[in-house]
Amino acid sequence: MSRSRGAKVGMTTGRASDRLSRRPGGSEIAGALFGIGVAAFVDETVFHQLLHWHHFYDQSTSDVGLVSDGLFHAFGWFAVVSGLFWLAGLRSRRALDWRRWAGGALLSAGAFQLYDGTVQHKLMRLHQIRYDVDITPYDVTWNIIAVIMIVIGLAILLVARRGRPQLS
Numbered sequence: 001m002s003r004s005r006g007a008k009v010g011m012t013t014g015r016a017s018d019r020l021s022r023r024p025g026g027s028e029i030a031g032a033l034f035g036i037g038v039a040a041f042v043d044e045t046v047f048h049q050l051l052h053w054h055h056f057y058d059q060s061t062s063d064v065g066l067v068s069d070g071l072f073h074a075f076g077w078f079a080v081v082s083g084l085f086w087l088a089g090l091r092s093r094r095a096l097d098w099r100r101w102a103g104g105a106l107l108s109a110g111a112f113q114l115y116d117g118t119v120q121h122k123l124m125r126l127h128q129i130r131y132d133v134d135i136t137p138y139d140v141t142w143n144i145i146a147v148i149m150i151v152i153g154l155a156i157l158l159v160a161r162r163g164r165p166q167l168s
Contacts, residue, residue: 026090027097028157031104033083035153039109040076043116044069047129058127097165103156110149117142 047053048069055065056072090096120126129138
């Protein structure tokens with residue numbers, strides 16, 4: 001009796017998880033986590049480590065700035081890994097729509113960058129892109145690139161939502 005009951009529970013759980021993985025938004029969420037993580041990784045690697053233009057938090061000592069960079073880097077990789085695990089789960093159930101995933105990735109990367117450029121740079125003043133230079137061209141470029149990513153991501157999502165899902 002316990003064998004049939006266990007099989008029935010497994011079948012029900014399998015169907016429920018299959019429904020959850022196929023509901024709208026799954027591919028977008030996996031892409032969003034990946035996009036946020038990659039945007040954080042590029043920011044951390046290029047501007048913090050390679051160019052040494054700033055730390056995540058510049059209102060204290062260099063040691064505090066390095067610790068804040070490490071936490072920011074860990075956050076970015078946590079988002080990437082989470083997004084990739086989500087993607088793998090969708091793909092294993094043939095519920096992944098690559099167009100929605102790409103749209104979610106670009107939209108979230110752009111949104112993250114726009115948030116960074118407006119809220120963190122200007123409102124919270126955690127850091128600026130650069131110091132001791134006129135930052136206007138840097139700010140404009142940073143935010144224009146963010147808006148371009150958002151627009152492309154939204155366009156991909158709109159096209160994907162109008163058409164039939166392309167699951168893989």
